[in-house]
Amino acid sequence: MSSHHSHQPLPGSERTMLPGARQMGPVKPEEPMEVSVYLKARGSAKALEALANQLPGQRQHLSQAEFAAQQGADPDAIAKVEAFAHEHNLTIVDVNPARRVIVLAGTATMMSSAFQVELHYYEHPQGHFRGRTGTVQLPADLIPIVEGVFGLDDRPQARAHYRRLETRAAAQATTAYTPPQLAALYDFPTQLNGQGQSIAIIELGGGYRSSDLRAYFSRLGLPLPKVVSVSVDRGRNSPSTADSADGEVELDIQVAGAIAPAARLVVYFAPNSDRGFLDAVTTAIHDTRYRPSVISISWGGPESTWTAQALQAMDQAFQSAAALGVTVCCAAGDGGSSDGVTDGRAHVDFPASSPYALACGGTRLESANGQVTSEVVWNNTGKGATGGGISDVFALPAWQVGAGIPPSSNPDGRVGRGVPDVAGDADPETGYQIQVDGQLFVFGGTSAVSPLWAGLLALINQKLGKAVGYLNPVLYQQLAQTSVLRDVTSGNNGAYQANPGWDACTGLGSPDGAKLLQALTGTQL
Template sequence: MDESTPVQVGIEANHRPIPGSERRVVAGAKRIAPVDPNERITATVLLRHRASTELVHRIEELSTLPFATRTHMTHEEFSTNHGADPSDIQKIREFANQHDLTVEQVNLAARTVILSGTTSSFNQAFAVDLAHYEHPDFTYRGREGAIHVPEHLTDVVVAVLGLDNRPQASPHFRIYNEEAGQTRALASQISYTPPQVAQLYNFPTNVNCSDQCIGIIELGGGYTSSNIDQYFTNLGLPSPTVAAVSVDGSTNQPTGNANGPDGEVDLDIEVAAAVAPGARIVVYFAPNTDAGFLNAITTAIHDTTNKPSVISISWGGPESSWTTQGMQAMNSAFQDAAALGVTVCCASGDNGSTDGVSDGNVHVDFPASSPYALACGGTRLTESGGTIASEVVWNDGSNGGATGGGVSSVFALPSWQSNANVPSSANSSGQTGRGVPDVAGDADPASGYQVLVDGQQFAIGGTSAVAPLWAGLLAIANHTLGHPVGYVNPLLYSIPSQDGAFRDITSGNNDINGSNQLYQAGPGWDACTGLGSPNGSKLIDALSQVGSASEIH
């Protein structure tokens, strides 16, 4: 048999597949050879919540409470009541011991167990056949089919991630200039500093957010303190306090290539810190795999040292590129965030209504499509005399990108979107699901953000910039209101339109090919810019007064 041919892995009689764990080969990749059976690797096992029904009920109750009466769990309360059950941890230890795997790390609050061992041991333990695959752009260790666990663990194990280490997500930023393969926006450029964008969106001024911490998730690249210091010196602002946290062995490693992932890292730090003066910034660096992404998020959410109140995520990929178990694992982590009063802001993607998938269907980006994430879409902003002259959907076509948005094929329509007139999916299924995005902000590279990356100054756009923009605004809200807004989505959809908290974007579409215009901007919520861009001061005032989610307008 050719070594590139998958072998039939024996599945013990009492083993069952983990629902939604099936993997297919990356399009355009081919199997090269089996992984060396003696190669040592790691994998992350996610376990069920304790008292999961009670947790869901508590989060549902949160979504109906006015802001002023909301209370959130402490980290200690959450870990004790809803972290992993120690008896479940023991079952995993016994399973690992039976299969010559080592328990490297246990996080009770995050419900994760990191296992290490040889490829041969993992193949046998989970009935997989790990092999090397080659794609024109990368190589990866992968698998096909489902992951299996013993029957007595089927209710215990929610997901097993990291056996397949294909790149899971892409950064959602766009550089205006055509450099190093980056695409050029099809418009003349007018760029802004983040404080200028904040001023146009009426963010409160003279605030000191030193009591707030913003967490930023990064799956590559890095920053240098000297670059950050120089950027803020150029702005005439104090340099922020920035710290890096290593997850799964990844560290702050600047590549020196301003067009690479360093662009994402510096953009996120510079936008968030510039619009929320004084806020501490903590950057969680992790490998770009499904396990790395999850572990970065759970590390941030359950970080009892830094305790970020807002988390910004500018990486993602089409729902169709994920396993169901991977999406459910991260969605579950975002539930944890909701219970703890942590807001998660996610970029909605830069490839329009198809999210870059060329199968003839429309797609939305994950993790933005999680109902527990604040999905951030993009606009093109034009300023005149210090005020907004016009604002439309960001759509530069296939050469320049467009805001992501549409209807999830995975997550059901949340109750707080029930009166938002979310359309049925434009796909032939016509299903009704969670609408993306929730909110918007300046994202067009042609009206982008002036940043400093690896010592080079230029403009960057993309919905990557909108997630830290909103993270900064919500950090200001947390400081101003003296209480975390936390799971903010139900509150935002409860704000009466006459309160003026949003600038309604009514012009444009996110059909990147310019032909079908499936999702159009219009009055109220739409699948291009959500509820609209913020009027910061009015939004914060409205949040302090908002009633229950049943009052959705």
């Protein structure tokens, strides 16, 4: 049997005080809690290397059943965590071998004893939360098998990457597009509608109103998409005001739904914590009911604000998505090359910085007579700019080696994963017309680019008859010499300048939908 004396720190679990937070006192002993214990992955690297060297039409992705059998949690590892739970009187709420997660419940006193942590309430400008500092402790025999323990600390983990023009500014906007207008400018295929596809949308707050969706799609002359809400960790569709996260939720649904109106949109609502975020993503990836082929994520935060265990667990989840043929699109952030951090260094946003995410940067798009007249890096000084740069966490992927990824602008000059991979219109001054809480607004931000790309990929998946899946290696390797993306060569996001080819502002460029479709499917519409 384990004992407190045999506990050891779980590598990567260390938490520090959230800047600006004030400790309010210890958590109530009987407060009910749940945690998600994620187990380490097994056997995915070689399979993903093989996928990276193939075009989508050649790939054989794993089925959910095959994945669970080959890469799901080891039964012995599950048994060890269950024994640990019994020893500490914790209730086993759920065991999901495919997601490699075990959900445990108990009181704050039980959790503090089991994981050797002190839990306190904190007050912060973003709200009250339960938190911890230091490391999570586990028995020595669990250390080699546990990826991370999430839920002890429920501080806000991510922010929504959208920017909304104020009403007066919106009326004076240089341009405000509907998503179908942007689809036309980017030459998205018009004969496809996403039939048979499911697009997963991850939301960590806010909600949508059916009345907004009906009015919006009616105004566009499009059928109302099928929208399904899925509750994760008791998150739910909870609309309030246009100044809340409702803007994010409505933006994601309306952009993806306008691009692929026949696709099913599955919105996974979860609390804004590292546990909620991770659980929402793994639930979507392994959803055997709705089976999304694309995931759109418009939330994130600087790599420096995540624990190492959370970075690793989310990256492992995205690797699972790649094995299953699910493309994960992530907004690259709206805080320029600093990602909103005020330490004078450059930062990139996570989860966009995972090598298994299609990181989506932002541009300013101007047009006339249905043609693009200018596309430059989005950078409204002091009002938002596309994220992008060099990861401080993830190594340079093999498929980016020939892309001319520069050293980081930070003093260490690190060469790592370059962000973003692709781009699209994100400047609020050339933004998206979106309806929120009964009103029309103009939105921008890289939040809009993720569902834009997700919608395009749903169309391509429809034509291909199978999922594109892990797109990054294809864009950088097999399609490196093609013109399937529109190179953006002017502008900067602070520390990084746009230039021909890949750059840390707009990646490889914005989409040419028809050319990308032809390249990935071998057909032209």
